[in-house]
Amino acid sequence: xxxxxxxxxxxxxxxxxxxxxxxxxxxxxxxxxxxxxxxxxxxxxxxxxxxxxxxxxxxxxxxxxxxxxxxxxxxxxx
Numbered sequence: 001x002x003x004x005x006x007x008x009x010x011x012x013x014x015x016x017x018x019x020x021x022x023x024x025x026x027x028x029x030x031x032x033x034x035x036x037x038x039x040x041x042x043x044x045x046x047x048x049x050x051x052x053x054x055x056x057x058x059x060x061x062x063x064x065x066x067x068x069x070x071x072x073x074x075x076x077x078x
Contacts, residue, residue, distance in 0.1 A: 012048035021054060
């Protein structure tokens, strides 16, 4: 059975907006979506990425002083 999700409060970003936020190319964002690294919703031929998914991805991709990735939510905000 398909899992129902509530998207009423989700802020969606275009691939171009995500690329601008991350300062990468649109093709990089498409690759991340297709690789399953970044969740997205497809509307026709366009993709939309939940803004909170971008934030979660960036937090989990933070590299600490030892060169290892942090865990989600471990980003230092001081």
